[in-house]
Amino acid sequence: MSDLRFQQYLARFHNARLNRRALVQRAAAAAVAVPAGAALGAHRVGAAPLAAPRRQIDAKTLVIADDLRPGANWITFDPAWIYEINAAAGHCLNYEPLYDLPDSTKPDEFTPLLAADFPEVSEDGLEVIIPLRSGVKFHSGNEMTADDVVFSWNRTKNIKYQPSFLATDYWSSVEAVDPLTIKINLVSQNAALVAILTSLPLAVTDSKLLKENGGTDAEDADQVDTAKEWFNAGNSAGTGPYRLTAWEIENQIILEKNPDYWGEPAKLDRMIWRNVVDANSQLQAVQAGEADIAYSVDPDVAGSVTEDPNLQLISGPSLAIEYLAMHTQEDPGGPLANPTLRQALGYAIDYDGIVNGLMSGAAIQPATIAPEPLPGTVEIQDKKYVTDLARAQELFDEAGGGPLELTFSYGAGDVAEGGLDLETLCTKLQADLQQIEGLTIKLNPMDSGQRLEQYRAGKLQMTIGPWTPDFPDVHAYAEPFGRTDTAAAGRVGYSNPEVDAALDAAIAESDPEARAAAYADILSTIITDAPFLVLYQPIAQRPANKNVQDVQTHSVYQLYLRNASKSA
C-alpha cells in the first residue's frame, strides 16, 4: 500500500468514526424520542395534558374496585344461576327477594321487601301464606304478581344448578292463591323460612319478560332455558332500586338508578363495579381517586387505612368461618376416630395467634361451626376451645399417646377466608399441634381441585376449609355440619343420632328463646364431639373514601349499598 493510499484509508477510517458517532447519537435520540413521542401523541389526542388522572367519579356515582375475573366472583346476575359471593352486593340492588336483612349484625331482624308482611303459618305448620306488596313494578314496567314469584322459584328449582336446593329442599310446592298472595306447602315445619326467603336465588323475576327471552320454569328448564345469555347481555328482569345497564365482565358492571322504584328512591345515580384484581391495587385505586370502595384488603394493610385521614374502613362481622375437619371414622381417620384425640387438638391451637397475629385482629374466634351472633352462639361462649397445652397433652395421653403422625391435607395456593394465605395458616397449625409431645403433623399440600374432590369423597384424615352461609340462620350451619350424611358432616363421617333428632326439633321451633336454646344444645354437642375445630370468623373490611356514607358490610350480601350516598 502506497503512502498516499494509506493516508486516504486513515482519513476514511477517521470519517467513519465520526459517522459512527453520529449514528450513535441518532440511535440514542431515537431511544429517548420514541417513548416521549408516544406520550406527545397521546397528549395531542386529548385536550388534557398527560398528568394526573382526572377525578372521574362524581358525587352521584359510587365505584367499587373488585376482582371481576372470569370464573370467580362475578359470572351472572341470573338468579337461577347466581351463587357467587362478591356479586351479591350488586345483585341485591337489582333483584329483590320477599324479605330483607338490613343489618346483618342483628340476624333475626328481618323486614318484608317484596312481601307485604311476615308469613302466616297454618296450625300444623306446613302451609304458609305470604301476602305480596302491591304496586311493585319490574324494570320493564310490568307489574309484579304472585305468578312471577311461582315462576321464579320454579325456574331456580328446574335449572338444577347450585342454588336449586333453596327451592327443592324446604317445600313441595308453591302456588299463587290470588295475584298478590302465595301459598307454600312446606316439607316440614321450618322456623328458618324467612331467612331462607332472603336468598337472592329466590329473588322475584319478571316472568313475562323472561319468557319472551328464552326463560322457562318447565321441569326440563336445565336443557331448554336460554335466558342466561339474555341476562349476560346486560339486561334486567328485577324490581330493585338500581338496574343493570352494562355487563362487561372483567372490565366493569354498571347499575343505574331505577327512577320508578316502588320504595324509597335510590340516592345515587349509578354504581360501577370496576375490575381491579389485586387487593393492594384496589386500595391504591381508592387512594388515587379511581374508586370509592375497595372490596378487599389484606389484613396487614388494613391498619394503614385507618391512619389515612381521607379514608375509612367499613367493617363488620362476616358469617364465614375457616375450620379444621377431622375424620371421625377409622378409615381414613385412624386415631382421630377417638373424640378425645380430636379434643386434644382443639386445646393445642393458638387461636389468639391466628386472630391477632395472622389476621391482624380482623377476626374473632367463634365457639364452633355457627358464627356469631346467630341464635344459640352466645349461650355457648364458655364451651369453646381455648389454648391450653397442658390439657391438650393430658387428653392426647388419655387417647393413647404418641408417637403419632397425622396427615393434614390442604389446597396448595388456596387462600383462606379473610384473604389469609392458606400455606401460612397450615404451617402455623402444624407448629401449634406439634407442641403436643409425641404428635407429628405431616403437611400434605394438594392440588386444590383434587383436595376438594377427596374431601367430599370422605377420603382425607384431616383437612381445612371455609364455609360461607347459604342463608343467614344458625340452621344453615347446624344442619350441614351436624346431620348424618349431610355436606360437611358426611365428609368426616360424623354421625350423632341425638344431634339428628335435635335438629328436627329445632327447625320446627318458632319461639325465639326456645329456638336459641335448642341450637345452643346442638352446638354444645358438636363442640364435645369435635369433628370440626373452628379457627376463626373473619371480620369483613372494606376500605372506602371518607365521603362514602350509609354503606355497611353484610354477612350475606357482602356490602349493603341500598342506602348508599356520598357527601360532596
Place this chain on the structure above:
Amino acid sequence: MGFWAFIARRMLLALFVLVIVSIATFSLAHAVPGDPIEAVLGDRQADNPEVRAALERRWGLDKPLPLQYVYYVGNLLQGDWGESISNRTPVAQALRDRVPATIELSMFALIFAVVLGVPLGIIAALNQDRWPDHVCRFITLLGTSIPVFWLGLLLLYVFFYQLKWLPGPGRLDVGMKPPPTITGMVTIDALVQGDWEVLRAALRRLILPAIVLGSFSMGIVARMLRSSLLASMGDDYVRTARAKGLGEQSVVASHALRNALIPTVTVLGLTTAGLLAGAVLTETIFSWPGIGSFAVSAALKRDYPALLGVTLIVAVIYVLVNLLVDVIYGLLDPRIRST
C-alpha cells in the same frame, strides 16, 4: 413460486399441528385427576346426583371420552367452541372478547421492545466494551432479569399511586364505554371511529402494562442484535463495503444491520408469540381482560372447553407468527425466497 409453495406447505403443516394440539390437550386435560363439576359446585350441592347429572348433560361430560372429542371437533367446525364450565359463557364469545385485548397489549409491548431494543443493540454493538455498551447492556440485563410482577407493582406504585402521572389498572377509565366493536382492540376501534377521548384514555392505560410486558423482549432484542451486529461487522462483505468507500452509516444500516436482523427477527417472532401466550402476570397486575387470566382460571378449574379454546388459539398464534417470520426472512434475505 417456490416461496409460495413453501408457504402453502407450511399452512398445511400448521393445520396438522392444530389437530395434534387439540388431541393432546383434550387427552391431557382429561388425564389430569380432578372433576370440573366438583370444581364449580359448592359444598351444599356437591352430593346432589340430580344437579350433577344435569350439569354433566349440559357440558356433554356424560358421554364416553372419544365421543366427547368427536362432538367437540364437530361443533368446532361449525363455529361452536362449547360453553365454559367455570364461567358458563360460550368459549367463542369469551375468546372473541379477550384475544383482541391481549393482541393489543402485546402489540404495544412489541413496539416498546423494538423502539427501545433496536437502538440499544446498535449503540452497544458500535461501542463494544466502552461505556455506552456497558450502559446498554445493563439496561437490557435489567429488562430480561426483573420479574414481571415486581416491575408491574413498582411502576404502578411510582407512576399511578405516588406521582399520579399515569392511570391505574384497567383498560379504560372508570365508567367509560368502549367504542363499538370493530376489531376489539380499543385503540384501533377508537381511532377508526374518531373517538379521541377513548383513544387517549386507552393509550395512557397501555403505557405501563406495555412497558412491563415488553421489557423482557426489549432485553432479548437488544442483546441479540448486539451480538449479531458485532458478528456482521467483522464479516468480509462489511470490509468490502468499507473498502468501496461507503460511509459508516451506510455500511451499518445497509449491510451489517440488514444481515444482523435475521436472527433478531427469529427471536422477535418467538418472543411475540410468547408475549401473546404469556401475558398472564401482566394481565393480572393490570386487571387486563385478556386470555391470560382466562387461561389460568380454565386450567385451575379443569374447564375443558375453555382450556381447549385457549390452547388452540395460542397454537394458532404460534403457527401464524412462525409463518410471518418466514415471510419476513424472505423479505430480508432474497436467497430464502428463491429456495
